[in-house]
Amino acid sequence: MQRRAQRAEQRHQRASRLTRVLVGAAAVPVMLIAAGCSSDSGSDADAKQASESPAGASASPSPTVQAAAYAKLPEPCKVLSTKTLEELVPEAGKSGKEANSDDVSTRAGCSWDSLDNNGVDGSQFRWLNVSLLRFESDVTRGAGEQRAQEYYEKQVTDVQSAEGAKNTKAEQVTGTGDQATAVRYDLKKKEGAFKQQTIVARVENVVVTLDYNGAGLAGDETPDADDLMKAAKKAAKEAVTAVTKANETDASATPGGTNSPSKSATSSETPAKNS
The missing domain is CATH 1.20.5 (Single alpha-helices involved in coiled-coils or other helix-helix interfaces)
Incomplete structure (x- = not known):
């Protein structure tokens, strides 16, 4: 068991x-x-x-933008001939006052003033200013020409709405760059009655603003606005031509003779201020 x-x-x-x-x-x-x-x-x-x-x-291609036509600006105090300066600002002398700029290739300006003293009959005052602003192409802001056109339109609007302006008139100007507008108005100051003439012109990616005013002081006669405008239009056309000539060297070095495009960069959108 x-x-x-x-x-x-x-x-x-x-x-x-x-x-x-x-x-x-x-x-x-x-x-x-x-x-x-x-x-x-x-x-x-x-x-x-x-x-x-x-x-x-492959990754998505980077966005591109058309290169700007003009790569530089002329010397601002040399955009007008001696003859033109003698006509517009006879007592200014040969040298103008260049505006301060942190980059003269994108913005520049020059001004002249003239006081022709006629003794007991008073005096004739003239002031002339040329501002140059160049826009470069930028992938985030657009082509230089497009940016210049936008600024041109804004500048024309700003001129027409100048503070204290009276009897404002605007007209298109032909034969001066790609587009141009002339604005005139009266401006009353303590020194006298001023006749203001402003030409805003665009050529490719550059905007030229020419201001010209005159006044009869101490009892002298007020200058004729038509005469001042005629002189201003002549000077503006000359300034635009100076911009084109300043870039002709680059154009001759480019195949096909086209203007040498500027490299993509960002420019200031504030025109040179005159002191």
């Missing part, structure tokens, strides 16, 4: 061990299958991504 019980116990222990071995063996394929599923999922995702983003695909 005792021996039969011992044999039965031994058979039970062997069966238990066999069961544990079989259970452990069965767990291995389950783990391998799970690992295999995980690997296949990754491969499918990689294949999908590769199909959506093909190898060797």
